[in-house]
Amino acid sequence: MKTVISTEKAPAAIGPYSQGIQAGSLIITSGQLPIDPATIEEQTRQSLENCKAVLAAAGAAMENVIKTTVFLSDMNNFAAMNGVYATFFEGACPARSAVEVARLPKDALVEIECIAVL
Numbered sequence: 001m002k003t004v005i006s007t008e009k010a011p012a013a014i015g016p017y018s019q020g021i022q023a024g025s026l027i028i029t030s031g032q033l034p035i036d037p038a039t040i041e042e043q044t045r046q047s048l049e050n051c052k053a054v055l056a057a058a059g060a061a062m063e064n065v066i067k068t069t070v071f072l073s074d075m076n077n078f079a080a081m082n083g084v085y086a087t088f089f090e091g092a093c094p095a096r097s098a099v100e101v102a103r104l105p106k107d108a109l110v111e112i113e114c115i116a117v118l
Contacts, residue, residue: 002021002023003021003058004018005018005019005027005058006018006019006020006057007019007053007057009056010032010049010053011032011050014033019054020057020058025117026115026116026117027055027060027114027115028113029054029055029113029114029115029116030054030113031071031111031113032047032048032050032051032112033047033050033111034047034050034108034109034110035106039080039109040081040109040110041080041084043109043110044080044084045084047110047112048062048084048085048112051065051068051112051114054114055114055116058116059118060116062088062089063090065114066094066095066115066117067094067115068096068112068114068115069096069097069098069099069112069113070099070110070112071098071100071104071112072098072101072110073100073101073103073104073108073109074109075098077109077110078098
């Protein structure tokens with residue numbers, strides 16, 4: 001059984017998908033876009049804050065994250081993204097993939113999704 005996760009503290013879905021889904025103790029967020037921020041650092045922070053809000057709506061926190069995927073429009077932004085990303089996780093960081101993509105929705109510089117376990 002799956003439960004849709006929805007919160008007003010993160011941007012609404014811009015297509016036919018949910019902000020997040022919970023199935024048992026597993027929580028998966030959709031890719032979170034930073035709608036307004038201009039720089040890669042601000043966009044990374046906003047994407048992670050959006051992930052945090054979706055997780056909180058399911059009763060989880062960043063400490064519950066076991067895997068993230070970071071989509072970057074330009075791999076040259078990796079170090080700047082990584083600097084901000086590191087501030088969201090303490091201790092054992094989750095597994096992560098970071099990939100460069102040709103383009104992101106809304107011409108964002110970064111999009112981040114999380115998988116967490118309660």
